[in-house]
Amino acid sequence: MRHGDVAAQDVTRVARLRQWHTTHRLAFDAAVAVVVFVAILCGAVAGPHGPHGAHFPRFGARELTATTVVLAALACGALVLRRRLPRTVLAATGALTVVELVVQSDDPRAPVAGAAVIALFTVASRTDRPTTWRIGALTSVVLTAAAMFFGHRAWYAQENLAILAWTGMAAAAGDAVRSRRAYVDAIRERAERAERTREEEARRRVAEERLRIARELHDVVAHHIALVNVQAGVASHVMDNRPDQAKQALAHVREASRSALEELRATVGLLRQSDDPTAPTEPAPGLGVLDQLVDGFVRAGLPVALDLPPGPQPALPASVDLTAYRVVQEALTNVRKHAGDGARATVRILRTEGALTVTVQDDGRGAGPGEGAVPESGGGHGLIGMRERVQALRGTVVTGPRATGGFQVRVTLPLGGARTGGTTRA
Numbered sequence: 001m002r003h004g005d006v007a008a009q010d011v012t013r014v015a016r017l018r019q020w021h022t023t024h025r026l027a028f029d030a031a032v033a034v035v036v037f038v039a040i041l042c043g044a045v046a047g048p049h050g051p052h053g054a055h056f057p058r059f060g061a062r063e064l065t066a067t068t069v070v071l072a073a074l075a076c077g078a079l080v081l082r083r084r085l086p087r088t089v090l091a092a093t094g095a096l097t098v099v100e101l102v103v104q105s106d107d108p109r110a111p112v113a114g115a116a117v118i119a120l121f122t123v124a125s126r127t128d129r130p131t132t133w134r135i136g137a138l139t140s141v142v143l144t145a146a147a148m149f150f151g152h153r154a155w156y157a158q159e160n161l162a163i164l165a166w167t168g169m170a171a172a173a174g175d176a177v178r179s180r181r182a183y184v185d186a187i188r189e190r191a192e193r194a195e196r197t198r199e200e201e202a203r204r205r206v207a208e209e210r211l212r213i214a215r216e217l218h219d220v221v222a223h224h225i226a227l228v229n230v231q232a233g234v235a236s237h238v239m240d241n242r243p244d245q246a247k248q249a250l251a252h253v254r255e256a257s258r259s260a261l262e263e264l265r266a267t268v269g270l271l272r273q274s275d276d277p278t279a280p281t282e283p284a285p286g287l288g289v290l291d292q293l294v295d296g297f298v299r300a301g302l303p304v305a306l307d308l309p310p311g312p313q314p315a316l317p318a319s320v321d322l323t324a325y326r327v328v329q330e331a332l333t334n335v336r337k338h339a340g341d342g343a344r345a346t347v348r349i350l351r352t353e354g355a356l357t358v359t360v361q362d363d364g365r366g367a368g369p370g371e372g373a374v375p376e377s378g379g380g381h382g383l384i385g386m387r388e389r390v391q392a393l394r395g396t397v398v399t400g401p402r403a404t405g406g407f408q409v410r411v412t413l414p415l416g417g418a419r420t421g422g423t424t425r426a
Contacts, residue, residue: 029080036114037076043111044068068111071100075115082122087135090119094139101146113143113163117170124174125181132178136171140164215326215385226333227256227300252299259296286321287349293329294347302336307348316356320413323389324349324358330386331360331409339364339406356413364406386411 045064075096082089093116100112120139124132144164148155235249285293294304316324328347335345339362350357383399386409390397395413402408 025083026080029083032118033076033079036079036118037072040072040076040111040114041069043114044072065104067103068100071096071112072115075112079115079118082119083126086119086123086126090116090123090135090139093119094143097143098146101143101150113166116143117166120167121170121174121177124171125177126174127178129175129178132171132175136167140167140171143167211388215389218385226337227296228253252296256296256300285325286318287316287324287328288321290325290328290347290349293325293332297332297336297345300336301341302332303344304332305344305346307346309349309351313351317415319393320356320415323393323395323413324356324411326389327358327386327409327411328360330383334383334409335360335362335407343406354415356415358409358411358413360409361402362406362408363404364402 041064075093078089078092078096093112097113097116116139120136123135127135140163144160144167147160147163232249232253235246235253239246290306290308294306297304332345332347335343339345343362343364345360345362348357348359348361350359387397390411390413393413395411398408398410400408
């Protein structure tokens with residue numbers, strides 16, 4: 001059996017035992033007091049050796065005195081309160097033991113010391129180690145010295161040494177019980193903390209995944225629905241006078257809706273089980289298909305100038321590639337929705353050794369200078385999702401109106417330490 005399983009069983013066993021002790025604590029302490037009382041009385045009437053020097057006690061060899069019974073009853077009665085007042089009970093049982101040793105000086109036996117031993121064990125099991133050894137040493141010295149000074153036998157008699165041994169063992173046993181209890185408590189605390197940490201981590205991951213899926217759905221739906229809305233408005237406006245242009249607008253609506261359905265299917269496919277054969281396997285969009293994105297806006301009536309680095313470029317990290325694509329998609333969607341019909345947009349991609357910079361500008365021509373700008377702290381979920389995407393990659397986002405009119409979105413994405421994906425143009 002593994003150590004972890006043994007520790008878990010110990011924790012369970014100790015927890016059940018503690019629950020039982022808590023429920024029946026007073027009855028348990030009373031039962032212990034009765035057992036100790038009976039043991040003291042038996043020790044008071046038993047002789048140290050049997051007939052012919054046998055090595056076992058002989059009961060009835062000594063007379064049971066009233067003093068012993070009274071002192072034993074008082075000491076054992078105090079043991080009922082040993083959990084509530086451990087040090088007080090130890091002081092009381094120790095004092096009663098000294099009284100017995102003084103009163104019965106002609107007999108070196110001290111059976112009442114058994115109650116003091118139990119009280120010392122309780123104190124040791126409920127306090128720290130330095131206090132245990134100080135109190136244990138004081139109790140052992142006081143009781144042993146009383147037996148040596150008030151007894152008529154030699155100071156090194158076995159009865160005197162027995163008191164020293166029993167009090168020392170009580171202190172050691174109580175300290176061992178306290179250490180074991182502390183060890184089990186530490187294991188339980190670590191287990192509970194680990195369980196809480198796992199639950200918190202699971203909740204955090206679920207929240208992050210929900211936020212990521214929400215961003216993906218917003219980027220997909222907002223972009224394509226905006227195009228569908230614009231083209232549908234155009235078709236409705238020119239339906240009577242220019243039916244050929246209305247048909248072209250409806251074709252754009254059909255194409256945009258088909259693209260939206262395909263991207264939604266790909267996004268929802270991420271939620272499928274890994275062994276689901278119907279899950280889509282096509283890669284996420286990136287700057288490699290930026291031309292198609294721009295063409296969709298151009299067909300929707302938004303002139304877009306695309307400025308890309310010349311020649312083939314090394315592959316971008318997959319996360320950076322997708323984020324850059326979504327930034328351009330969201331920025332152009334905002335331009336189409338807010339900058340007016342006569343606005344023009346420029347998309348500029350600049351790659352350096354350590355970063356990728358994406359800039360989307362519009363001139364705000366159709367809405368007047370600055371009218372198409374989305375406030376820095378306002379807007380819908382688009383700018384919020386854009387910032388969350390970029391910040392997740394430790395990038396920066398700068399948005400705001402341009403001095404010459406229009407609006408600008410500038411995103412810088414670091415390239416170091418990210419995982420690379422497929423080939424891309426930028």
